[in-house]
Amino acid sequence: MSKTNEKLVEIRNLKKYFPLSRKQVVKAVDGITFDIHKGETFGLVGESGCGKSTAGRTILGLYGASDGDVVFKGENIHGKRSKKELKQLNQNIQMIFQDPYASLNPRMTVLDIIAEGLDIHGLVKSNQERIQRVNELLEIVGLNKEHGNRYPHEFSGGQRQRIGIARALAVDPEFIVADEPISALDVSIQAQVINLLQELQDERGLTYLFIAHDLSMVRHISDRVGVMYLGNMAEIATSKDLYEDPLHPYTQVLLSAVPVPDPALERTRKRIEVKGELPSPIDPPSGCVFRTRCPFATDICGEVKPEFQEKKPGHWVACHMHDDRYKDAFEDK
Amino acid sequence: MKKVLEVNNLSVSFQTYGGEVQAVRDVNFELHEGETLAIVGESGSGKSVTVQSIMRLLSMPPAKFKSGSILMNDEDIVTMSEAQMEKVRGQEMGMIFQDPMTSLNPTMKIGRQITEGLIKHQGMSKKDALERGIELLRLVGIPNPESRIHQYPHEFSGGMRQRAMIAIALSCNPKILIADEPTTALDVTIQAQILELLRDLQQDMKTAIILITHDLGVVANAADRVAVMYGGKIVETGTVDEIFYAPKHPYTWGLLGSMPKLNDTKKELQSIPGTPPDLKDPPKGCPFAARCPYAMKVCDTYMPEYQHSSDTQKTACWLLDERAPKVNPPENIFVGGVKEHE
Numbered sequence: 133m134s135k136t137n138e139k140l141v142e143i144r145n146l147k148k149y150f151p152l153s154r155k156q157v158v159k160a161v162d163g164i165t166f167d168i169h170k171g172e173t174f175g176l177v178g179e180s181g182c183g184k185s186t187a188g189r190t191i192l193g194l195y196g197a198s199d200g201d202v203v204f205k206g207e208n209i210h211g212k213r214s215k216k217e218l219k220q221l222n223q224n225i226q227m228i229f230q231d232p233y234a235s236l237n238p239r240m241t242v243l244d245i246i247a248e249g250l251d252i253h254g255l256v257k258s259n260q261e262r263i264q265r266v267n268e269l270l271e272i273v274g275l276n277k278e279h280g281n282r283y284p285h286e287f288s289g290g291q292r293q294r295i296g297i298a299r300a301l302a303v304d305p306e307f308i309v310a311d312e313p314i315s316a317l318d319v320s321i322q323a324q325v326i327n328l329l330q331e332l333q334d335e336r337g338l339t340y341l342f343i344a345h346d347l348s349m350v351r352h353i354s355d356r357v358g359v360m361y362l363g364n365m366a367e368i369a370t371s372k373d374l375y376e377d378p379l380h381p382y383t384q385v386l387l388s389a390v391p392v393p394d395p396a397l398e399r400t401r402k403r404i405e406v407k408g409e410l411p412s413p414i415d416p417p418s419g420c421v422f423r424t425r426c427p428f429a430t431d432i433c434g435e436v437k438p439e440f441q442e443k444k445p446g447h448w449v450a451c452h453m454h455d456d457r458y459k460d461a462f463e464d465k
Numbered sequence: 466m467k468k469v470l471e472v473n474n475l476s477v478s479f480q481t482y483g484g485e486v487q488a489v490r491d492v493n494f495e496l497h498e499g500e501t502l503a504i505v506g507e508s509g510s511g512k513s514v515t516v517q518s519i520m521r522l523l524s525m526p527p528a529k530f531k532s533g534s535i536l537m538n539d540e541d542i543v544t545m546s547e548a549q550m551e552k553v554r555g556q557e558m559g560m561i562f563q564d565p566m567t568s569l570n571p572t573m574k575i576g577r578q579i580t581e582g583l584i585k586h587q588g589m590s591k592k593d594a595l596e597r598g599i600e601l602l603r604l605v606g607i608p609n610p611e612s613r614i615h616q617y618p619h620e621f622s623g624g625m626r627q628r629a630m631i632a633i634a635l636s637c638n639p640k641i642l643i644a645d646e647p648t649t650a651l652d653v654t655i656q657a658q659i660l661e662l663l664r665d666l667q668q669d670m671k672t673a674i675i676l677i678t679h680d681l682g683v684v685a686n687a688a689d690r691v692a693v694m695y696g697g698k699i700v701e702t703g704t705v706d707e708i709f710y711a712p713k714h715p716y717t718w719g720l721l722g723s724m725p726k727l728n729d730t731k732k733e734l735q736s737i738p739g740t741p742p743d744l745k746d747p748p749k750g751c752p753f754a755a756r757c758p759y760a761m762k763v764c765d766t767y768m769p770e771y772q773h774s775s776d777t778q779k780t781a782c783w784l785l786d787e788r789a790p791k792v793n794p795p796e797n798i799f800v801g802g803v804k805e806h807e
Contacts, residue, residue, distance in 0.1 A: 320720065322723065389657040395685040
């Protein structure tokens with residue numbers, strides 16, 4: 133693995149609010165801070181409505197940020213800039229979408245879909261070069277060149293996702309945001325796509341932000357994982373640390389809820405219960421956003437918003453239980 | 466245990482402009498009181514068509530029963546009239562669908578949707594039915610059922626809607642509950658709650674459950690027995706332990722191998738190359754032969770018979786024939802890398 137600690141993307145206190153009416157806003161992402169290192173896969177997990185997809189799209193610049201910065205190789209993505217600069221930036225950042233049925237234009241041939249980025253960025257000089265480049269890309273993702281003249285509806289879900297990957301690779305990006313790239317696929321096809329993504333990373337030193345709700349797949353592919361809850365980052369750690377020693381109660385709840393494909397283990401395993409349902413991001417709880425469902429919550433959790441602290445090297449958590457200042461508040465728990 | 470359902474040689478086809486799609490081909494299984502049978506397989510393997518045939522929910526045409534029988538209390542569902550079926554649905558069998566957003570009627574209050582079956586099948590008065598409805602909502606863990614019952618589905622969250630669906634499906638104490646991907650649209654924490662709820666209710670009511678899912682974690686959590694479907698056929702069936710710890714069919718091996726394991730990081734997942742067969746023109750022999758790394762000449766031309774490796778496990782694969790070379794399953798398919806039953 134070509135893993136380094138060099139920061140490729142720095143996300144600083146990123147916020148994305150969507151206005152509902154004059155008085156109400158949905159705080160989809162409410163101040164998250166983390167780095168993505170060059171050559172790594174950063175997994176972003178959480179339940180629906182936690183803001184992980186919004187975070188991904190805001191990092192990419194598909195949504196303008198309400199506050200905070202996204203710095204890609206020293207450049208602020210959300211800073212004011214000319215169209216030309218933006219174009220250059222976009223060439224370095226690409227996205228793979230969840231739904232391989234909705235994210236390919238049904239009226240374009242696969243050749244044109246994949247070549248669109250090449251055309252926009254003027255990366256090919258002649259039609260012959262264009263076809264040759266697309267054929268190469270098709271081969272890289274495990275399709276063959278005859279597929280170029282077909283339309284998306286002629287392909288299965290797994291094949292379409294390969295086309296989506298080829299499209300993202302066409303402009304030779306450094307950073308790819310993959311938003312639930314395998315959720316719509318069958319198990320055996322999921323493995324094919326995951327293997328392909330890993331192969332490409334090994335060959336080209338790509339950096340991924342991998343957004344998913346399937347925790348076991350995220351563990352498999354990610355070097356580091358961030359857990360989001362209601363627009364906030366609850367915990368960040370290497371995937372080994374996070375899965376073996378989760379610190380945040382929400383991470384513990386989430387991990388214990390995932391059924392393991394081992395019947396003997398499933399019969400004995402205890403699940404950590406959560407109370408109630410996800411609060412509304414329009415009016416999130418005061419203090420810690422998880423306190424309304426947390427089995428350990430005490431008064432302090434409603435009063436002070438927990439800080440994101442590094443408990444062990446590389447293992448960050450936002451929870452008063454792990455904050456030395458508030459140790460006493462949890463003594464009797 | 467008492468047998469509540471017996472599916473014999475069931476074949477179901479769809480007439481399309483492109484030709485006849487043989488979605489379910491010669492499927493056999495039985496279901497016992499109080500057990501959970503999981504049917505697993507990829508999309509297009511015929512698992513949903515199988516259970517929809519049992520409920521007779523397929524519109525005919527284009528669907529057509531080609532052969533076989535579905536016996537419940539010695540009566541054949543295949544030949545029942547629509548009037549008889551209306552008594553069976555709700556009364557004898559309940560169904561939960563994948564998407565609780567679209568399977569509840571958005572224009573009807575939850576209360577009316579729950580009481581519908583009670584009034585129709587059990588002849589309850591409106592008032593009694595409403596009371597029973599509130600009881601059912603409480604049973605499935607919906608807080609404040611007295612006020613919730615007067616609400617519309619859009620006022621419920623996804624997990625609550627699925628709970629309401631379960632309450633409706635169980636309202637008349639059916640002997641059989643069919644759950645078609647009941648937790649696929651839900652978050653993991655809600656999924657865990659729903660699976661637990663189903664298990665508790667099953668213990669109280671002795672309901673037999675057919676669970677359709679593609680998530681092997683859910684299978685390990687909830688199932689007693691497993692049927693693995695591929696290309697419209699059941700290729701292997703056994704107890705949940707047999708399927709996970711001593712699988713015999715290469716397709717089952719492939720399914721298990723594609724799951725990320727607990728203690729591997731960044732190793733390549735074992736994937737199944739290729740795509741499922743076209744059921745408009747299904748292969749003459751084993752449907753998995755084209756993708757099977759162990760396929761022999763015979764696999765392309767003849768469908769293998771079931772070979773019994775125990776009272777409960779049977780597998781349709783030529784590798785188990787005594788003339789075939791002995792093949793061991795790949796090491797890396799076993800959960801946690803440990804082979805407990807070898």
